[in-house]
Amino acid sequence: MVGDYRFPKSVRLTGHEAFGPVIRRGGFAADQILVVHALPHAGSGSRFGVTIPKRTGNAVVRNRWKRHIREAIRHCRSEAAEGYDFVIRPKKDAPLDGRQIRQGLPKLLRRAVKRYAAGK
Structure with missing residues (x-):
């Protein structure tokens, strides 16, 4: 089965103002490695944002985290709930x-949506 593994700008959250509401008002789920926040949006499709705090490490380490998370998003993007920002x-x-x-990541995306629907 061939999937669409691209990560175009149309499915990315960009800018500080896009991340804030999702983190403040969205439902969240976490495991030992990641935290995922989810909030519905008015458009179609899902959008994803990745944020790596400086406390994670130096620039090399942070970029490595981003590459791994973006790769996971590419592979599970089709399984994510439609109409949500993550x-x-x-x-x-x-x-x-x-x-x-x-x-x-796919499990966390589902759990974050369920938590938002249940009122966090």
Whole structure:
């Protein structure tokens, strides 16, 4: 089965003003590695934002985190709920494990949407 593994600008959250409401008002879910925030939006399709705090490490480490998370998004984008904005970030002191990120992200996306629907 061939999927669409692109990550175009139309499915990205960009700018500080797009991340804030999702983090403040959205439902969230977490595992040992990632935290995912979800908030519905008026448009169609899902949008994803990745934020890596400076406490995660130096620029090399932060970029490595971004690459792994974006790759996981590319593979599970079709499974995400339509009409939601998602913000994904690593937990403090979490180990960087690409395989666990790819396996855990789809579950976290579903749990964050359920938590929002249930009132957080």
